[in-house]
Amino acid sequence: MPGKWIWVLLLLHLSCYFSSGSCGKVLVWPMEYSHWINMKVILDELILRGHEITVVRSSSAIFVGSNETSSMKFETFPSSFNTDEMIDIISENINLWTYELPRTSCLAYSPLLENLFMKFSDTWLNICKEAALNKELMSKLRKARLDVLIADPIGPCGEPTTLMETTSRAEIWLIRSYWDLEFPRPTLPNFDFVGGLHCRPAKPLPKEMEDFVQSSGDNGVVVFSLGSMGVNLTDKTANAIASALAQIPQKIIWRFEGKKPVTLGPNTRLYKWLPQNDLLGHPKTKAFITHGGANGIYEAIHHGVPMVGIPLFGEQHDNIAHMVAKGAAVQLDIRTLSSKDLLRALETVINNPLYKKNAMWLSTIHHDQPMKPLDRAVFWIEFVMRHKGAKHLRPLAHNLTWYQYYSLDVIGFLLACVATVTFLVIKCCLLAYQTVFKMGKKKKRE
Structure with a gap:
């Protein structure tokens, strides 16, 4: 299941079932990490509009349902995995993808990537079976008389089927991207681009962090995060990064877990968690060092912050390549990253006004939409509920046999x-x- 359309993007699989009305019952099959962050934004908005949300989660869930205080209902089914085992499985796959897969040729890269995906898919297939074979869970869902299903296609489950058959049933596809990031290409009528739906105005920072930011003076700060999925940096890479950060006049706020680098400078603070959106929206933020995840990319676009991209896996390479092509980022390779490379990239992005100008141009495009991305996403979900589907928007190619297709x-x-x-x-x-x-x-x- 390669390709950005399956793995970098959040696609929402919508299928209408029974009743219509202004408020509906929504069943959600989510995925973890950034996928859940985006989906939760949509679900919270649906709750505000009076819809009843039921989220199906396994007992091994990492982000989904943890410490939730919202009024959405969680149906938890037992899994043969525990949360720590799931974290280890995902981390192992990510580190293998980031550091081990050869990139010299497609012939060398593709078979190993396929094997990695197969192992990952087997894990989710097992979880899907555990959900589908749980009679108590299935009985509850049948009695609930649901109106719509929202599912992340990385982990759809149900009766035996293929990925093609599952995706062909989708009424509406909500793509976690937009034309500020993408390049023009033909799309189908049941596709809508809702990238940046999670972005919002910046809130005040915690006092200790705000004091550190203000201490930067006119030099400003650099925000550094490689995402929520916990990629393990080698000691050599971490020290090379810390050494480069110590040589710039800006203050650095770095989301980092692990052994403290010995080359860490006094201008750098380490945090296990960052209010990333609020930091990127701070007027003193000069640059963003990012792995190129869709959430971080869109928060940077939203606030007009130029980037230094260090892509690790998945669609992150595409995201950073797009930002480089649009003149808003410089790209580095995690495998060959040196202190000198990072220092040069930071000085280029911070000191060359063209990068800031291009980032602000993308921000203007992002904000200049007739309807906010979140409102558009919710509109199409409610559209499917009101009309019991959107068959008139689905391409007839889905009705063709394989030889006709x-x-x-x-x-x-x-x-x-x-x-x-x-x-x-x-x-x-x-x-x-x-x-x-x-x-x-x-x-x-x-």
Whole structure:
């Protein structure tokens, strides 16, 4: 299941079931980490509009449902995994993808990436089976008379099916991207781009953090985060990064877990958690060092902050490449990262006004929309509820058989026509040849 459309983007799979009305019952099959962060924003908005939300989660869930105080209902089913085991499985896959997969050629990269995905898929397949075979859970869901299903396609579950069959049932696809990040390309009518739906105005920082930011003076601060999924930096890489950060006049706020780098400078503070959106929206923020996750990219676009991108895995390479192409970022490679490279990249992004100008241009595009991304996402979910689906927007290609989809029937017909014409031409030539040959023999005899 390769490709940005499956793995970098949050796609919402919507299928309408029974009743209609202004308020509905929504069943949610979520995924972890940044996927849940985006989905929760949508769910909280649906709750504010009076909808009843039920989230199905396994007992091994990491982010989903942890310390939730909202009015959404959680249905938890037992899993053979525990939370720590799930964290270890995901971390192992991410570190393998980041550091071990060869990038010298597609032939070397693709088979190993496929094996990695297969291991990851087997884990989620097991969780899906545990949910589908849980009679108590299934009985509750059948009695709930649900109106709509919102599911992340990385982990759909249910009756035996294929990824193609599952995705073909989707009424509406909400893509976690927008044209400030993407390049123009054709899309289908049941696709809508809602990138940045989680972005919001910056809130005041905690006092201790605000004091540190204010101490930076005119130099400002640099925000540094490699995301919520806990990629393990080697000691060598961490020390190279810390050494580079110590050489710039800005203050650094770094989201970091692990052994403190020995080269850490006095201008750098380490935190296990950051109010990232609020920091990026702070007027003293000069640059953002990011792994290129969709959430961080859109928060930086929202607030007009230029970036130094260090992509690790998945669609992050594409995201940073897009930002580089639009002149709002500089890209580095985590595998070959040196202190000198990072220092040069930071000085370029901070001191060259063109990067800030381009970042603000993208921010202007992001804000200049007729409808906010979150409102648009909620509109389409409610649209599906009101109309009991959106069949009129679904492409008819989903109704074709595999040989029709690939035009094999048309190709077969054309090949048959060519073969028939070729056969007739050859037969005619042979017949003409035989006629001329016989006439020549007859003349010789005479």
